[in-house]
Amino acid sequence: MIGLLKGMATTMKHALDGSTFTVEYPDDPPEVSPRFRGVHKFSQERCIWCRQCENVCPNDTIQIVMDEQRNGEQYNLHIGQCIYCRLCEEVCPVDAILLTQNFEFTADTKDEFAYNKEQLKNVPWYKDIDPLASREPDRGAWIGDGEGEVDYQ
Amino acid sequence: MSLEAPEPSTHTDVGVTETGLDYDVLESLLGELVIDRETHHNAEAFVVRPDRVADALSVLREEAGFDHCSCVTAQQYEDRYESIYHLKKYDDPTQEVGVVVPTSIHEPKSQSGSGVYRTADWHEREAYDLVGIEYDDHPDLRRILLPETWQGHPLSQNYDQERQQVVPLTEHANPLEEDHRGGTDTMFINIGPHHPATHGVLHLKTTLNGEQVADVESDIGYLHRCEEQICQQGTYRHQIMPYPDRWDYISAGLLNEWAYARAAEDLADIDVPEYAQIIRTMSAELCRIASHLLALGTFAIDVYGDFSAIFMYAFRDREVVQNILEDLTGQRMMFNYFRLGGVAWDLPEPREKFFEKTRDFLDELPTRLEEYHNLVSGNEVLQLRCVDTGILEPEVAKQYGCTGPVARGSGVDYDLRRDDPYGYYDRLDWDVVTEDGCDNYSRVLVRLREVEESAKIIDQCVNLLEEWPEDDRTIQSNVPRTLKPDPDTEIYRAVEGAKGELGIYIRSDGTDTPARFKIRSPCFSNLQALPEMAEGEYVPDLVAALGSLDIVLGEVDR
């Protein structure tokens, strides 16, 4: 009987202390860690069309179309198919593709999730925070010291 | 031959020397059964004729003490089919041996090992299903992951992926038909694939005698996602690592990643910096806590009913762990944090904040665990329900290749973190938890106590990381961007996942993708033991036993 009463006392304590763990999401957007991997942002200005992201992508989410002079024409990324592994960001030598912290994306059909480069460029930062600075520490291994400001617009 | 009972085998140390196994002694023990020898990266393997498999296995089991058949890998070469039995000892899993059984390409038939190791039953069914090797005198050679109507064997080389699988309606059983399997007084009932207690899409074909379980058969494969094939198409260096997170997807991701990382690092001979090993150890143990908490919560739901107090408390604590992991890895469940030769990221800056957050969690944990003990393990009604139900005797557990908390709840002292050390575990102070109850209650208790041990490990790791010199924080060793291990090297390596021994077999063929990638899922073997635990018990105990097995269908079906 003691065990039963202990259990009941425990739940009653939880009921009475009034504390909740719920995040009241749409009213109160959660804190997201700077490393969080959300929807991609792409900068055509920075991209050198090396196709490394396309090659490394584990499930062919990125599709790049180039003309005969190897100039980039299209950069398509299906954000509904993506598994958010961040390998594209990791291999990118020029920070042209970056995973924002933005996890809010909806659409009526799956097709609408196939973003082209314009749509990828216009993906907003979550809470207007550019996470690149806080992710910086490890990037030296891949890109060395970057030159100047990173401009995605 | 005398008619007296044979003396208990004392030959469990055949060929054991101080420097490791002496395979020549084993070979002479097997005698003329061995027709060839292969060297795998983890152990020597003996090639055996397809019609002498059971003999070879039983010699190794009875006379050399290899009581753990951890995995059966099947694969097709250009000129032959091959099944590999990966054998180990529960007492010392570093003593390994492989048994390779080649069969002809035209008539892939070999003898079944399921008479020697019960666990081989399902493994061979899987081999038959996916690769197409037929096992003679296998008790029940049917497809296991794919539907019974499937045409062809997807991992065999002549499989036509373009061909449509057409299943006419007549192939399906009529669900409304009268069904009294095993006598007229019984009732056949489908528990799952959509049932509140099956934790996913598991289907238990259950025959009830009154309320008692007369027979239960698991029907798995509803969540088969071709994970092995996906990995066979990905490059070693980058593309495989995101997928282990999706095998055991309930927050055990890093433990799974470590399984792949360990196998591939050993295969390609990659060093991991010590600093990275500590980060790996810490984050993996965080995952284990999260995973065990979830197991506890869902078990509570199974036994308590739909009122979710304990489930929610467990989820709340798991949420804290996930927040820490999110800070560290960037994702809450699908981490993709390990890399071959290290980890992707150093600890997040500011480091003090991260340490503080982790410490806060660890400080809070004893109070939380006290609560769980009050709610779960100390509860008399729960003891009434769970003590002495779902019995899994240690010998039976070994026969079925059970590992992890399931085996340790049966008193089998087997934990790869200690027995086959990797990472930083052997330099930390912690204990392997075992319980001798062999019942549902012990299995739950083992998990609760393992959370404490994991907390101990994390605490030590945090201390180490805090004091680590700033100029020695190498998180990744130098690994070439394209990794091409030598052709025809084979390796089987396992780590202690959240549910048990999670092993990976890789065979390389000189390209940058594996030629065969086989996952030894602990849940797959553990689930196989369910009938042993549930038959003769009541339906509620079947549900409790299933809950205490803590299976994840993503890992069972892969």
Place this chain on the structure above:
Amino acid sequence: MSIADTLGSALGLGSLGPLEDFLLSLVGAAFVGTFVLLNTAVAGPWAKRKITAAFTDRVAVNRVGPFGLLIIIADAVRMLSKELIIPDGADRPAFDLAPLVLVASALLGFAVVPMGNGIQLADPEVGLAFLFAVASIASIALVMAGYASNNKYSMLGGLRAVAQNVAYEIPLVVTAMSVVLFTGTLQTSQIVGAQAETLITIAGVSIPSWYAFVNPFAFVLFIVANMAEVGRNPFDVPEAPTEIVAGYQTEYSSVYFVLMYLGEFIHIFLGGAILATVFLGGPAGPVLPGFVWFTIKIWAFFLFTQWARSALPRVRIDQLIEIGWKGLLELSFVNLLLTAIIVGVIV
């Protein structure tokens, strides 16, 4: 005093003729029924969620209306607008009748419960016997539902329900009989009346002779048996969602499901009403009017069932039956015997 008399005097009518008596009784019945249904409407979609949330550190329904109260209406609309699916091979009349019988049996029980302020529909001499009789009709409804659904889970649930009800009905009634030994009557109003006397006075506070205080052992027995009777944790085996999906109500949808759900809640409240009447002095209580006290008491029992759900695992069906036949039954007879001796010798 019946409810017709209460209403008559409230309206200033003199002595009542048979027709007036009949009409006023109908009005009274409508009032009592509405009151009970109102309670279940608050309890089912709203209070239960709020209580569960409090126990599990969550925020529950808070989006619709003040405190989320309009969820009651929203839920009603949602449930009623769903498609009513009758499974193939269901035994039609029985399948349709079961929800009605379940609700009706529970509602009928309230007819003889004194709710304070003269609200009592009828006061027959066998009030308590009637109360238990109609309450146990519910188990027939559960078996009907389980058997008629043509579903194996429902069938198991129905059989479990009847096994449980049989096992716990007897201790329930026998325990109640120990109270009847004190009062010497089955009439509910007199049982309540007998509890109005003062038991002892401590520091100027007089404690009434509620049978919960007079015989706490019987009180505990009665609560346990009552919980099993209304099928709440740890005795919710007939439903047992994680074992047999939803037991007897697996196949019920839409309006039928609402009725089943409603019936269960009315049953909890009826269990609370019986408990209040027999052990807690019915509508008696200080300061507040009797009717309010009665409401508080039935809600207290409801809260208690929810609390028990939060921390008690469900027992297994065989353990349940064992506890019923081997434990509670014996204890209730011992209790009856001891009470009889005490009443016969001392009082």
